[in-house]
Amino acid sequence: MATVISVEQARQLDQKTIEEVGIPSLVLMERAALAIYDNLLADERFNLKRVLVLVGTGNNGGDALAVARLLHTHGFAVSLLLVGKTEHRSPQMTKQLEICEYYQIPEVPLTVDFSQYSTIVDGLFGSGLSRQVAGDFAQVIQRANASGSSIHAIDIPSGLNGDSGQPLGATIQAISTTTVAYVKTGMVQPGAARFTGTILVADIGIYLNDRYEE
Numbered sequence: 001m002a003t004v005i006s007v008e009q010a011r012q013l014d015q016k017t018i019e020e021v022g023i024p025s026l027v028l029m030e031r032a033a034l035a036i037y038d039n040l041l042a043d044e045r046f047n048l049k050r051v052l053v054l055v056g057t058g059n060n061g062g063d064a065l066a067v068a069r070l071l072h073t074h075g076f077a078v079s080l081l082l083v084g085k086t087e088h089r090s091p092q093m094t095k096q097l098e099i100c101e102y103y104q105i106p107e108v109p110l111t112v113d114f115s116q117y118s119t120i121v122d123g124l125f126g127s128g129l130s131r132q133v134a135g136d137f138a139q140v141i142q143r144a145n146a147s148g149s150s151i152h153a154i155d156i157p158s159g160l161n162g163d164s165g166q167p168l169g170a171t172i173q174a175i176s177t178t179t180v181a182y183v184k185t186g187m188v189q190p191g192a193a194r195f196t197g198t199i200l201v202a203d204i205g206i207y208l209n210d211r212y213e214e
């Protein structure tokens, strides 16, 4: 059985890998994005004709922007929907957004018609979800779920409590989730599969015991 960790362990492992081991945050993000990109291409349930990428303010949003850039540079039609306040953006998310701006990846407003997209990539929240989902975030999640598009979640479906497996308000219903490093406890609780869909684990160089183990 796959190793399962708590959200706090995930945060600590990210921090340890960056600060003690010394792998830069943007390198981890690039590895996560490459794994997500490969998973999207490998699953025929995802039609990548028109892709909408939902981008939050944290590093989950940074992963999403890196995925958007990989799709764009490989010829797929990608649009970005940025949700949340500019002043909340993390440094890595800001850097990834600058790269997307270099490539002129289009941004769309909150009012966009979601049903025109064949695939939606969810990068609103991952292990940083800290409270009930409300406002624009809740509205975007509800509209994504209702769009009929196939949704792929990054790390944890946005809105799902990664420890309890309970929705914290509006929660993304993905057909698959690429989770970073290890599966989070909540994702394998009864009822969580409705939100996670198929779970794929991305090895990005973050290890519990300083070694890769299944």
Ligand SMILES: NC(=O)C1=CN([C@@H]2O[C@H](COP(=O)(O)OP(=O)(O)OC[C@H]3O[C@@H](n4cnc5c(N)ncnc54)[C@H](O)[C@@H]3O)[C@@H](O)[C@H]2O)[C@@H](O)CC1
Binding pocket: 014, 024, 025, 026, 028, 029, 032, 056, 057, 058, 059, 060, 061, 063, 084, 088, 089, 090, 092, 124, 125, 126, 127, 128, 129, 130, 131, 132, 133, 134, 137, 154, 155, 156, 180
């Ligand atoms: N470089 C790194 O540190 C790595 C980060 N990773 C990714 O980064 C994620 C964690 O990133 P973060 O710690 O930045 O956290 P998140 O990106 O999950 O979210 C944090 C942001 O969301 C806000 N927020 C939390 N709950 C909210 C709510 N209910 N309503 C509105 N805003 C809310 C916070 O204030 C913060 O701005 C992981 O899930 C993973 O996807 C991975 O790429 C691994 C490496």
Ligand SMILES: [K+]
Binding pocket: 060, 122, 123, 124, 125, 126, 153, 154, 155, 156, 157, 158
């Ligand atoms: K997510």
